Amino acid sequence: MANPVTTPGSKRPTLVDGARASRTSIALKLLMALSGLAFVGFVLGHMYGNLKAFSGHDAFNEYAYHLKELGEPMLPHMGFIWIMRGGLLLALIIHVACAIELTRRARKARPVQYVVKKHTGAIPASRLMRWGGLTLFLFIVWHLVNFTFGKVNVETGETGDAAGDPYNLLVDTFDVWWMTLIYLVAMAMLGAHLHHGVWSSMQTLGLTGTAEARARVKTISFALAIVIAGGFSLVPIAVLTGLID
Template sequence: MANPVTTRPRLVEGARASRTSIALKLLMAISGLIFVGFVLGHMYGNLKAFSGHDAFNEYAHHLRELGEPMLPHEGFLWIMRAGLVIALVVHVACAIELARRARKARPVKYVVKKHTGAIPASRLMRWGGLAIFLFIVWHLINFTIGKVNPQGGPTDDPYNLLVDSFDVWWITLIYLAAMAMLGAHLHHGVWSALQTLGYTGTATSRARAKTIAFAIAILIAGGFSLVPIAVMTGIID
């Protein structure tokens, strides 16, 4: 018979751990949805390239002046970047801690692995997340922080920098591969966020959540892929 003196503290400890895990999942879901909102806005800006040189550059210039005179030049961009960095730290830290807790709860791996019926993209989440992070670093060096023109052209013209970059086949290939990974990550991530936020309580809502997750993944990955494909095919030049 279990000793009630030792059993109760274990139950209390387990309840606290469960509440902490729920809080971590909520933070991960909210920070993930912040990124979804950002990439939707970023995709909209990228698609401005179809409107031509002047429209794209005007949009890029407007972002730098947003909030003036209350904010300094590029103040809005730096506030947004700081918010994204905080969200990224929270998202990654929560993912690492939840993975650590999952390993601790199951220290011995199953002898026979069983298919759980989870969304297939879930198997790519860990390595896909790392790949997306590395791509973001490279992307910032290419277009934002370093502004490296692979063809040696000017870097102070956003439209020409974009076209010169995607005119290089291997850069476009890396970009498209990253968008495929982003789509897979979003597919499972949006589904998990909706599940954590309680929108998958019934069979109907689960089906709707899966549809929403798939639609968002296709919309964002496809939308981002249109510009490099258009540059490579000469639609944008």
């Protein structure tokens, strides 16, 4: 008598014992969704801050400075910023780690590729998630070097916080056409990432149980993608066109 749960003589998988919800691929997806939503919240706030540039030099710098003292005296100076940075870093690690693991599983799930494969039913954004994610990751690294840690002013060649003036750094950066281009490409990727990602997170959270809910969430995702990617793009375009200087 062969093992009752396998086809005799084969090496096919047996049944899983003692399964835990937290160890399933869906748990990974849930982490992915939640960390992704944290980023959505962050970029919305970030975008609001960026748009302050339209209020002029002083208002923008004041906003930037205020972030450092937000929460004082309950929090130490820069406390809020560091909490944010910690939270974002954690979300990033979770998001990337889950993405890597799910990608690894997906690759393994199809060891032999099709000779011909169509992608009926898929929006292009959904198929850009992994490359888009990688692009965004590289962009974030450069972005942090550019504006946060290195404070690289590509126009003047200066680094560090010599001027202590975020507004000027912003304007100097986007006066360079190729910096704006990099930024805009990244924002297009962000838009695409959000277009699929927001919908996907809602689906993963199980909030799209009907055709109507699905349609609604897809509209919201698209709108959010446009608003966020568009909102971020306004400032560099304004700088490049001289609307902000």
